[in-house]
Amino acid sequence: MFKDATITQIDEVMKSAQAAFRVYRKISLKERAELMRxxxxxxxxxxxxxxxxxxxxxxxxxxxxxxxxxxxIYQLNSYxxxxxxxxxxxxxxxxxxxxxxxxxxxxxxxxxxxxxxxVFGASNFPFAYSTAGGDTATALAAxxxxxxxxxxxxxxxxxxxxxxxxKAVAACQLxxxxxxxxxxxxxxxxxxxxxxxxxxxxxxxxxxxxGKQLFDWANQRKEPIPVFAEMSxxxxxxxxxxxxxxxxxxxxRQYAGSITLGVGQFCTNPGLLIGVEGSDLxxxxxxxxxxxxxIAPAAMLHEGICKNYVSKRDEALKQSGVEVVAxxxxxxxxxxxxxxxxxxxxxxxINNSVLHQEVFGPYSLVIKCKDIAQMTEVARHIxxxxxxxxxxxxxxxxxxxxxxxxxxxLCGRFILNGVPTGxxxxxxxxxxxxxxxxxxxxxxxVGADAIKRFARPVAYQNWSDSLLPDELKNGNPLHIWRTVNxxxxxxxxx
Amino acid sequence: MFKDATITQIDEVMKSAQAAFRVYRKISLKERAELMRxxxxxxxxxxxxxxxxxxxxxxxxxxxxxxxxxxxIYQLNSYxxxxxxxxxxxxxxxxxxxxxxxxxxxxxxxxxxxxxxxVFGASNFPFAYSTAGGDTATALAAxxxxxxxxxxxxxxxxxxxxxxxxKAVAACQLxxxxxxxxxxxxxxxxxxxxxxxxxxxxxxxxxxxxGKQLFDWANQRKEPIPVFAEMSxxxxxxxxxxxxxxxxxxxxRQYAGSITLGVGQFCTNPGLLIGVEGSDLxxxxxxxxxxxxxIAPAAMLHEGICKNYVSKRDEALKQSGVEVVAxxxxxxxxxxxxxxxxxxxxxxxINNSVLHQEVFGPYSLVIKCKDIAQMTEVARHIxxxxxxxxxxxxxxxxxxxxxxxxxxxLCGRFILNGVPTGxxxxxxxxxxxxxxxxxxxxxxxVGADAIKRFARPVAYQNWSDSLLPDELKNGNPLHIWRTVNxxxxxxxxx
Numbered sequence: 001m002f003k004d005a006t007i008t009q010i011d012e013v014m015k016s017a018q019a020a021f022r023v024y025r026k027i028s029l030k031e032r033a034e035l036m037r038x039x040x041x042x043x044x045x046x047x048x049x050x051x052x053x054x055x056x057x058x059x060x061x062x063x064x065x066x067x068x069x070x071x072x073i074y075q076l077n078s079y080x081x082x083x084x085x086x087x088x089x090x091x092x093x094x095x096x097x098x099x100x101x102x103x104x105x106x107x108x109x110x111x112x113x114x115x116x117x118x119v120f121g122a123s124n125f126p127f128a129y130s131t132a133g134g135d136t137a138t139a140l141a142a143x144x145x146x147x148x149x150x151x152x153x154x155x156x157x158x159x160x161x162x163x164x165x166x167k168a169v170a171a172c173q174l175x176x177x178x179x180x181x182x183x184x185x186x187x188x189x190x191x192x193x194x195x196x197x198x199x200x201x202x203x204x205x206x207x208x209x210x211g212k213q214l215f216d217w218a219n220q221r222k223e224p225i226p227v228f229a230e231m232s233x234x235x236x237x238x239x240x241x242x243x244x245x246x247x248x249x250x251x252x253r254q255y256a257g258s259i260t261l262g263v264g265q266f267c268t269n270p271g272l273l274i275g276v277e278g279s280d281l282x283x284x285x286x287x288x289x290x291x292x293x294x295i296a297p298a299a300m301l302h303e304g305i306c307k308n309y310v311s312k313r314d315e316a317l318k319q320s321g322v323e324v325v326a327x328x329x330x331x332x333x334x335x336x337x338x339x340x341x342x343x344x345x346x347x348x349x350i351n352n353s354v355l356h357q358e359v360f361g362p363y364s365l366v367i368k369c370k371d372i373a374q375m376t377e378v379a380r381h382i383x384x385x386x387x388x389x390x391x392x393x394x395x396x397x398x399x400x401x402x403x404x405x406x407x408x409x410l411c412g413r414f415i416l417n418g419v420p421t422g423x424x425x426x427x428x429x430x431x432x433x434x435x436x437x438x439x440x441x442x443x444x445x446v447g448a449d450a451i452k453r454f455a456r457p458v459a460y461q462n463w464s465d466s467l468l469p470d471e472l473k474n475g476n477p478l479h480i481w482r483t484v485n486x487x488x489x490x491x492x493x494x
Numbered sequence: 495m496f497k498d499a500t501i502t503q504i505d506e507v508m509k510s511a512q513a514a515f516r517v518y519r520k521i522s523l524k525e526r527a528e529l530m531r532x533x534x535x536x537x538x539x540x541x542x543x544x545x546x547x548x549x550x551x552x553x554x555x556x557x558x559x560x561x562x563x564x565x566x567i568y569q570l571n572s573y574x575x576x577x578x579x580x581x582x583x584x585x586x587x588x589x590x591x592x593x594x595x596x597x598x599x600x601x602x603x604x605x606x607x608x609x610x611x612x613v614f615g616a617s618n619f620p621f622a623y624s625t626a627g628g629d630t631a632t633a634l635a636a637x638x639x640x641x642x643x644x645x646x647x648x649x650x651x652x653x654x655x656x657x658x659x660x661k662a663v664a665a666c667q668l669x670x671x672x673x674x675x676x677x678x679x680x681x682x683x684x685x686x687x688x689x690x691x692x693x694x695x696x697x698x699x700x701x702x703x704x705g706k707q708l709f710d711w712a713n714q715r716k717e718p719i720p721v722f723a724e725m726s727x728x729x730x731x732x733x734x735x736x737x738x739x740x741x742x743x744x745x746x747r748q749y750a751g752s753i754t755l756g757v758g759q760f761c762t763n764p765g766l767l768i769g770v771e772g773s774d775l776x777x778x779x780x781x782x783x784x785x786x787x788x789i790a791p792a793a794m795l796h797e798g799i800c801k802n803y804v805s806k807r808d809e810a811l812k813q814s815g816v817e818v819v820a821x822x823x824x825x826x827x828x829x830x831x832x833x834x835x836x837x838x839x840x841x842x843x844i845n846n847s848v849l850h851q852e853v854f855g856p857y858s859l860v861i862k863c864k865d866i867a868q869m870t871e872v873a874r875h876i877x878x879x880x881x882x883x884x885x886x887x888x889x890x891x892x893x894x895x896x897x898x899x900x901x902x903x904l905c906g907r908f909i910l911n912g913v914p915t916g917x918x919x920x921x922x923x924x925x926x927x928x929x930x931x932x933x934x935x936x937x938x939x940v941g942a943d944a945i946k947r948f949a950r951p952v953a954y955q956n957w958s959d960s961l962l963p964d965e966l967k968n969g970n971p972l973h974i975w976r977t978v979n980x981x982x983x984x985x986x987x988x
Contacts, residue, residue, distance in 0.1 A: 022899065087977065090943070092922040105912060109922040112902070114935070219713045223878070223929045226936065384717070397961055405516065408606070413953040416961070418599060427977055428586035428603040430953035435717045441608070441950040442720065449584070449951070456935040457943070459907040459924035467891055467910070481982050483581065483921055488975050488982060 002155045002183035010192045013180045017116035017145040018198040020177030025113050025143045027174070028470070029478065033080035035172045036140055039132055040076035042164035042171075043069065050160050054126045057154040059299040059335070064262065065127070072127040075425050076137050082427070082448030083141035086480035090457065091471050093484045093493060105462045108472040111455035113143030114226075115200030118193045120214070122205035123153040123301050124265045130154070131161040131181065134445055135203030135228075140178075142454035144201070147180045149193060153302045155183055194218055194227075201454050204229040205267070205445065208358070208436055215439045228453045230445050232358040233386040233437040234271035235420045238375060238407055240396035243417075244280035249287045251391050255364075256291030258419035263298045263337045264362030265305070268387050268420040271358060274378055277345070277368040285366055288341060289326030295339045297332035300361065306335045309361035313340060316359055321348035325366060337361040346374040350381050372400050379406035384434025384441065387413040387420035410434060412441065496649050496677035504686045507674045511610035511639040512692040514671030519607050519637045521668070522964070523972065527574035529666045530634055533626055534570035536658035536665075537563065544654050548620045551648040553793040553829070558756065559621070566621040569919050570631050576921070576942030577635035580974035584951065585965050587978045587987055599956045602966040605949035607637030608720075609694030612687045614708070616699035617647040617795050618759045624648070625655040625675070628939055629697030629722075634672075636948035638695070641674045643687060647796045649677055688712055688721075695948050698723040699761070699939065702852070702930055709933045722947045724939050726852040727880040727931040728765035729914045732869060732901055734890035737911075738774035743781045745885050749858075750785030752913035757792045757831045758856030759799070762881050762914040765852060768872055771839070771862040779860055782835060783820030789833045791826035794855065800829045803855035807834060810853055815842035819860060831855040840868040844875050866894050873900035878928025878935065881907040881914035904928060906935065 005013070024032075043050070051065050058065075082088060089110045097104035117139040121130030128134065131148050139146045150158035162181035169178050184190060194202055194217045202218055204211050204227065211229030218227045239251065259270050273288075275281040300306040316322060317340075325341040332338045339362040346369035349355050355365060369375045379388075388411035390397065390404065397404055397416075408414050412433030423431055423446055431446035432438045438445075443453045465474050474493040476482065481490055499507070518526075537544070545559050552559075576582060583604045591598040611633040615624030622628065625642050633640045644652035656675035663672050678684060688696055688711045696712055698705050698721065705723030712721045733745065753764050767782075769775040794800040810816060811834075819835040826832045833856040840863035843849050849859060863869045873882075882905035884891065884898065891898055891910075902908050906927030917925055917940055925940035926932045932939075937947045959968050968987040970976065975984055 022896075025899075082980075085980070087982065092943075094918070094920040094922040102916060104918055104920075107918060107920060107922040109924050115903075215713075215718070219709075224709070224933065226934065394958065394961065402516075405519075408952060409609075412951065413955055414957075415955040416957045418956045422596060424588070424598055424601060426588040426598075426601060427980060428588040428601040428953055430603050430951040432951070434950075435719075439718065440720065442946070444951065449586075452936070456928075457906070457924040457926070457938065458902060459922055461907055461909040462912045463908075463910045464888065467888060486576075486579070486921060488581065 002150070004184045004186050004189050005182040007192050010182065010189065010196065013147055013182060014116060014196045014198040016177030017147055017180060020145045020175035021115055023175050024145055024178050029084050029086055031172070032141060032143065033084040035168060035174065036076045036080035036083065036137060038168035038171055039165050040073045042168045043132055043161060044073055046160055046164055050157070053160060054154060054157040057157050058126050058301050068125060068127045071425065072132060075128065075134055076132065078425060079137045079141050079448055079451070083451065086471065086478060088448055088451045089471055089480065091480060091482035093472060093482055095485060095493060107459050107461050108468060109457050109459040110469065110471050111452065112458045114454050114456055115144060116198050117144045117146050117201045117203060117454050118199050119146055119148045120190065120204040120206065121148065121151045121158070123151050123305065126154045126157045127161070129205045131158045132165055134450060138450040139203065139454045141451045144454045145178050147182065147193065149189060150181060150183050152185045190214065191217055195221060199225060201225055202227040203445070203453065206231070208232040211439060226453065227439050228443050228445060229439045230267065231436050231438065233267055233433065234358050235268050235385055235387045236272040236274060236382055237270045237389040237391060238379070238403065239273060239275035239281065239284060240390060240392035240400065241276050241280070241372070242393045242396045243391045244275060244284060246393070248280045248284040252284045252287035253291060254419060256288055256295065258421045259364045260292065260295045260339045260362040261421050263300050265301060265360065266421050268423060270389065270420055271364050272367060273364055274367040274369060274375055276371055276375060281368060285325055285343060292326040292339050292341050293329045295328050296330045297328055297336035297338045299335050300337045303335055305360065306337060309337050309359065312357070312359040313361065313363050315354060316365070317342065319352055319354055321345065341366065343368060346370055346378055349378060356383060372403055376403040376406050379403060379410060382410050384437045385411045386431060386433045386437045387411055387415060389415040389418065389420055391417055412437065496644070498678045498680050498683050499676040501686050504676065504683065504690065507641055507676060508610060508690045508692040510671030511641055511674060514639045514669035515609055517669050518639055518672050523578050523580055525666070526635060526637065527578045529662060529668065530570045530574035530577065530631055532662035532665055533659050534567045536662045537626055537655060538567055540654055540658055544651070547654060548648060548651040551651050552620050552795050554795070562619060562621045565919065566626060569622065569628055570626065572919060573631045573635050573942055573945070577945065580965065580972060582942055582945045583965055583974065585974060585976035587966060587976055589979060589987060601953050601955050602962060603951050603953040604963065604965050605946065606952045608948050608950055609638060610692050611638045611640050611695045611697060611948050612693050613640055613642045614684065614698040614700065615642065615645045615652070617645050617799065620648045620651045621655070623699045625652045626659055628944060632944040633697065633948045635945045638948045639672045641676065641687065643683060644675060644677050646679045684708065685711055689715060693719060695719055696721040697939070697947070700725070702726040705933060720947065721933050722937050722939060723933045724761065725930050725932065727761055727927065728852050729762050729879055729881045730766040730768055730876055731764045731883040731885060732873070732897070733767060733769035733775065733778060734884060734886035734894065735770050735774070735866070736887045736890045737885045738769060738778060740887070742774045742778040746778045746781035747785060748913060750782055750789065752915045753858040754786065754789045754833045754856040755915050757794050759795060759854065760915050762917060764883065764914055765858050766861060767858055768861040768863060768869055770865055770869060775862060779819055779837065786820040786833045786835050787823045789822050790824045791822055791830035791832045793829050794831045797829055799854065800831060803831050803853065806851070806853040807855065807857050809848060810859070811836060813846055813848055815839065835860065837862060840864055840872055843872060850877060866897055870897040870900050873897060873904060876904050878931045879905045880925060880927045880931045881905055881909060883909040883912065883914055885911055906931065
């Protein structure tokens with residue numbers, strides 16, 4: 001329905017973004033924040049039509065879509081607040097010391113925008129991780145123009161949201177090139193966007209294959225550029241022995257909901273449950289199985305995702321040593337994912353890498369370990385993850401510190417006695433993690449720290465006050481927090 | 495004299511580093527700082543012997559070596575202070591909100607160490623950017639064990655400094671594997687270190703070829719790891735018209751010193767001087783030439799560097815349109831680099847990429863542009879740099895904003911009316927810059943922010959106070975700055 005952008009069109013879009021960058025980088029933090037808030041308002045103004053179109057394209061239920069739009073609007077507004085507050089600028093000032101040998105010059109540093117950012121949205125979050133999602137919002141906060149490649153699974157939705165952003169850009173009297181929207185089903189569109197000389201960073205949420213390809217292209221450029229790709233994650237949950245002794249059934253009921261939430265299509269869906277074999281774990285498995293049998297299959301995002309679920313699940317089920325714990329007792333319709341829980345022992349898991357791969361959908365694997373030492377070994381064999389969870393008592397944690405450390409090493413967010421699904425939008429959130437959950441464990445895609453993916457420090461040496469950016473002027477006219485001669489302060493420099 | 499480490503030895507070293515990591519990551523910020531201060535003391539205790547050996551290996555003058563050791567000791571102590579102060583941890587706390595739907599959990603985030611870091615030191619700074627240099631100090635501050643590959647141009651010096659570090663590690667009763675030292679002339683040693691599964695990050699200072707190779711290896715791993723490589727930089731200086739009208743001769747004298755300082759072997763050596771043709775620039779060139787003719791050649795770091803200088807300089811001199819401005823009138827002895835200044839016009843520079851390459855040594859190129867527009871075009875054609883400098887009046891800056899922006903875009907440190915040589919060790923320093931000056935413009939190798947190269951955030955969700963790291967406990971026992979519910983504070987959470 002939408003034609004792929006041609007190489008010529010992509011070049012025009014990137015030139016327009018680069019031209020807009022020269023203007024957009026100069027506007028104040030307040031003006032950037034106003035653009036973000038205007039986008040939030042325009043997105044709200046799309047009303048029921050946006051929900052209807054997104055529902056048709058993604059098969060997500062209306063309540064979920066309304067919730068996700070509210071979250072997206074909240075993100076835009078909260079990142080706008082953070083943009084204005086300016087903590088993310090990491091402003092640092094060291095004043096001159098004339099009587100040092102040699103004299104120490106005045107040096108002041110802050111983050112400045114990298115330049116045009118290309119964003120590849122996710123199929124599973126048509127609003128919050130797509131066209132006006134977290135990557136777009138944080139790139140705009142950083143001062144970077146954004147070029148979104150619409151996700152082919154919801155191009156109409158993306159087109160509507162892009163229209164809202166264009167309106168906001170116009171209302172703020174900013175150059176059109178601050179935001180561009182292109183379509184592309186083909187490989188070549190993504191490649192041309194990542195390889196364009198004006199592209200200075202990439203944000204991506206999606207599959208390992210897709211994200212890794214962008215990362216490789218970006219690193220093979222003559223001038224490599226940073227890619228933040230959020231990719232696969234199976235979000236292991238470690239069921240510790242004392243906790244299981246006191247709360248096996250309760251934990252099982254809590255997890256039956258989490259592993260099937262949204263037909264298992266959350267990046268934080270818990271796909272691995274690891275415990276020590278014995279009667280407590282048996283009880284956990286029995287209750288989990290009984291619950292999962294009663295959970296109805298539901299429509300997945302699109303046919304391709306469902307096909308992929310069926311084949312990955314089939315591949316897992318036929319591995320040696322894999323036993324079925326429970327499959328939903330309700331027949332799936334077309335494109336529905338069927339809730340499934342299987343189990344293996346620790347040795348089988350450690351020695352079969354097929355079982356380490358993500359099965360995107362309502363599927364989880366229980367690993368029955370011989371003992372805590374084997375749980376620790378399993379933790380050391382699991383690749384990097386967005387989240388990991390301990391279901392544990394305080395005593396469990398104190399008694400098994402090597403396991404706790406091994407679990408922390410594999411994740412970006414470390415949950416105690418909770419479920420990983422549900423990603424709070426706040427500064428302390430870390431939605432990132434060691435490879436392959438993301439391409440750089442040092443950055444997040446949720447929370448205002450995500451702005452830092454798209455900015456770099458510049459140190460100004462020996463500049464006179466009137467020529468410095470407002471953020472670094474002696475008088476601190478923006479009243480931001482700055483580190484002045486090693487001390488955090490909102491005061492003017494005297 | 496020193497044998498290359500074998501693959502088996504490298505594997506042992508990395509296993510020892512990984513084992514040490516399990517202990518070292520757990521010690522307090524104060525204990526890390528104590529190790530760093532102990533290293534500084536042991537380095538001081540090496541006394542004249544260290545200066546003598548380094549002088550023999552690098553041909554650097556004694557005063558320079560004493561100054562560099564003092565700087566290295568200052569770095570270790572100042573990064574130790576920063577480590578303890580804890581601002582770099584980026585501690586963030588969002589407290590739970592029970593009456594939100596769904597309830598918002600308590601989330602707290604801080605930086606944690608990546609794991610073992612491999613450091614490749616520089617030949618031009620045998621102390622400050624080598625064995626106990628900035629990369630080693632900041633990795634230790636982050637909580638990472640360090641493995642240094644000795645620079646083959648000063649292996650004895652490296653061995654002495656490594657001995658001092660081993661003593662400090664032992665005195666602090668830390669596992670030996672916190673610091674390891676290996677030798678390697680061959681390609682294979684570096685490759686094995688970067689590719690080892692326990693290596694989690696790499697720091698490098700040196701040539702483009704070396705740094706880019708490490709970057710490529712690291713990105714081609716099954717689990718890619720971050721590499722911070724500081725590579726080539728020619729540090730352009732833009733001579734703006736009004737400034738030249740009032741201070742051409744004075745600027746020329748200032749720069750004659752900077753371009754020949756340390757036989758041009760600083761990463762911030764100004765290799766390009768760009769101005770608008772006319773009588774003011776002619777005066778600048780005449781004075782610069784007269785000064786350079788009187789500056790004596792001096793010994794370069796080693797034979798290889800001098801040979802490279804001779805061949806790169808010869809290649810530049812024979813490019814079409816290159817005219818010699820001045821060559822030192824004093825004959826060079828063996829392994830001495832001869833101060834040289836040449837000139838070309840703007841068109842010639844833009845169209846000949848050979849002239850854009852670094853000629854490591856006491857060499858600079860003056861570019862005579864037709865007008866400010868061509869200076870801006872030149873700025874847009876120059877690759878990423880550690881520094882760029884404007885020699886300018888306030889009016890120059892106000893009148894030529896497009897040029898100023900283009901110059902900022904290409905650099906990490908932006909100097910006004912000064913020289914780029916001299917890298918102050920302080921928090922506001924940015925010693926980094928767009929590719930190819932470094933592999934990631936978002937990080938620095940000088941100043942306490944350099945610690946962040948070797949750490950990643952972990953968010954703790956729903957942890958009880960007693961189980962949290964001290965940095966995130968309600969009471970704030972370490973009295974560090976934290977962002978609590980979006981507000982920076984040193985107060986306890988109540």
